[in-house]
Amino acid sequence: MIIHKTVRFRLLLLFSINTALLLITLAVVYFGTRSLIKTNSLNEQFKACNTIYTESEIYFKNFLLDDLNSAEFYKNRKSTNTVRSINLLDSALFTVEEVRKKMDDLNDERAKELEYLRTDLEQLKSQQDFLMRKYLDLGFKDWGMIGNMRGKAHKIEKMEINYNLGLLLTLRRHEKDFLLRGEQKYLRMFDEAVDEFEKDLLTTYLSSKNTLTEQDMRNVRASLAAYQFGMHKVADLFKVIGKGGVAGLMKSVNDIQEKTKSRLLNLSENVSSSNEQYLQWILILFLSIFLIQSIILSWFVFRFSNVLMKRFTFLKVFAEKLVAGESIKELEEASKIEHDEVADITSLLSDVNAQLQAAHQFSHQVSEGEVDVLYNKKYNKKPLALDLIKMRNQFQKVQELEYKRNWVTNGMAKFAQLLRDKFDAESEWYDNLLRNTISYVEASQGTFILLRDLYEGKEQLELVALYAYDKKRYDERKFSLETGLLGQVYKEKEMLYIEDVPDDYVNITSGMGGARPSCLIILPLIYADKMYGILEISSFKTFDEYQIQFLENISEIIASSIADMNTSRVVIQLNEELDKQKERVKELESIINENIEN
Numbered sequence: 001m002i003i004h005k006t007v008r009f010r011l012l013l014l015f016s017i018n019t020a021l022l023l024i025t026l027a028v029v030y031f032g033t034r035s036l037i038k039t040n041s042l043n044e045q046f047k048a049c050n051t052i053y054t055e056s057e058i059y060f061k062n063f064l065l066d067d068l069n070s071a072e073f074y075k076n077r078k079s080t081n082t083v084r085s086i087n088l089l090d091s092a093l094f095t096v097e098e099v100r101k102k103m104d105d106l107n108d109e110r111a112k113e114l115e116y117l118r119t120d121l122e123q124l125k126s127q128q129d130f131l132m133r134k135y136l137d138l139g140f141k142d143w144g145m146i147g148n149m150r151g152k153a154h155k156i157e158k159m160e161i162n163y164n165l166g167l168l169l170t171l172r173r174h175e176k177d178f179l180l181r182g183e184q185k186y187l188r189m190f191d192e193a194v195d196e197f198e199k200d201l202l203t204t205y206l207s208s209k210n211t212l213t214e215q216d217m218r219n220v221r222a223s224l225a226a227y228q229f230g231m232h233k234v235a236d237l238f239k240v241i242g243k244g245g246v247a248g249l250m251k252s253v254n255d256i257q258e259k260t261k262s263r264l265l266n267l268s269e270n271v272s273s274s275n276e277q278y279l280q281w282i283l284i285l286f287l288s289i290f291l292i293q294s295i296i297l298s299w300f301v302f303r304f305s306n307v308l309m310k311r312f313t314f315l316k317v318f319a320e321k322l323v324a325g326e327s328i329k330e331l332e333e334a335s336k337i338e339h340d341e342v343a344d345i346t347s348l349l350s351d352v353n354a355q356l357q358a359a360h361q362f363s364h365q366v367s368e369g370e371v372d373v374l375y376n377k378k379y380n381k382k383p384l385a386l387d388l389i390k391m392r393n394q395f396q397k398v399q400e401l402e403y404k405r406n407w408v409t410n411g412m413a414k415f416a417q418l419l420r421d422k423f424d425a426e427s428e429w430y431d432n433l434l435r436n437t438i439s440y441v442e443a444s445q446g447t448f449i450l451l452r453d454l455y456e457g458k459e460q461l462e463l464v465a466l467y468a469y470d471k472k473r474y475d476e477r478k479f480s481l482e483t484g485l486l487g488q489v490y491k492e493k494e495m496l497y498i499e500d501v502p503d504d505y506v507n508i509t510s511g512m513g514g515a516r517p518s519c520l521i522i523l524p525l526i527y528a529d530k531m532y533g534i535l536e537i538s539s540f541k542t543f544d545e546y547q548i549q550f551l552e553n554i555s556e557i558i559a560s561s562i563a564d565m566n567t568s569r570v571v572i573q574l575n576e577e578l579d580k581q582k583e584r585v586k587e588l589e590s591i592i593n594e595n596i597e598n
Helices: 002-065 071-076 080-105 111-138 144-157 165-181 184-206 214-241 248-324 329-337 340-367 383-420 426-440 484-492 545-597
Strands: 445-453 459-467 496-498 508-510 513-515 519-527 530-539
Touching: 002 080, 002 111, 002 248, 080 111, 111 144, 111 214, 111 248, 144 165, 144 214, 165 184, 165 214, 184 214, 214 248, 340 383, 383 426, 383 545, 426 445, 426 459, 426 530, 426 545, 459 530, 484 496, 484 519, 484 530, 519 545, 530 545
Parallel strands: none
Antiparallel strands: 445 459, 445 530, 496 519, 508 513, 519 530
């Protein structure tokens, strides 16, 4: 029954794939036909573009024939011909761009030719516009450079001086010949006529019948020079424009027009001739693809069914071993060699197995109390690893809190016993207490300083014990109550903890020399609002908050013990004095009794 279902599944799969392939092929034929229809419309668009371009060329030629000799063109700086010519070129550019986009959609290699055509049209538009502006600069009659030049000549004509009118008319004739024909010989003849006119003026000025003043001579020569300069500027602009269309801008525009016209004609003919070939090629291609895909699909379905079954069987065995916790090393190698299609899946399953092993090892070590164990770096960012690491961190915090609590509890018990210890000398009690304090908090050195009463209510700080200090520092064993850190603690009656110890305050000495400590704590010994002394401790290691709190607590207990010692000392002293007084009373009674008997 299972076999029949498998065969039915294969047949259904094959039928579905073939049906889908047929639909895909029909879709390709449909869209190919649509593309062909679009390609056929390109020819019409090319014809429209050619018509638009031809009209633009006609308007440009009308501009050259009519507008250059019309004052309206120079007055308005544009004409109907120039506006229409440029607008038609813009329309041609738009049409070319639309055709290019369609060719791009059809992956038509002729789209590159349209890029060239668009470049030609843009260049033509730019060159025509530039040529029009140059003609505006050149001018006509009273406009532009020509108008400016003619104005200089008119200025000379209007001067009320005695000059050779024939020479001036010769100048004007050469000017007009040059403007009409644009030949350089008329410019040379113009320059020669200028020299001759200027010489004639100079001769007239130097003659005995001279009626010209020096100022008149300067004015006419200046106007003549301006007239000649304007004529040369016009000649230079004639070179740029290229009178006659054999050079300059005119030649450039003519060449681009011919190239554009030729490119448009070639593209139109190419599109027309390729439509039929394109249709035949599409039909042959579609039929070939359909046949080849049918053969490949049939072979693929046959092979796929066998391969798929093997891979599913392999994955099932792989998963069974993974669930059972058995070794999957051989299967991993087999997945790379024989079943490479599922190698990624087996690799992921292997990675999951490795993650579980790493999690098991980590959790086992943590459960054994190894809270400092590190997770495998390869998997320490995984969600399971993050949860386990978070659990370990919580264990660390609990252990740390437990350690601090035990440390404080044991310390309080230890110092309670130390405070009860008896010694022959009071200094030994302070030395023992200081030494054990330094050792328990793992500090480096310290001092025990008591507050002594002097006379008339005055007090003084006196060193009673030190540990690991250079004793030269404490030769006098007395300290001021007004200055320094000790004086500050005495006045404020509050603990002082600093980690930036002054360089000149204290050094920790050792066999290797001296070094500045990392921190310094000065604790006032206060009990019942009365200060009994100061405990100073310095260390290479900074103290944690719980250690500082512990030192504050024992400083109060030490102060209480010192207060009790002082009270006991006073009681003992009073008892001794009372005993002495009793002995004295007995002696007096004995003397009195003897006197009575005698």
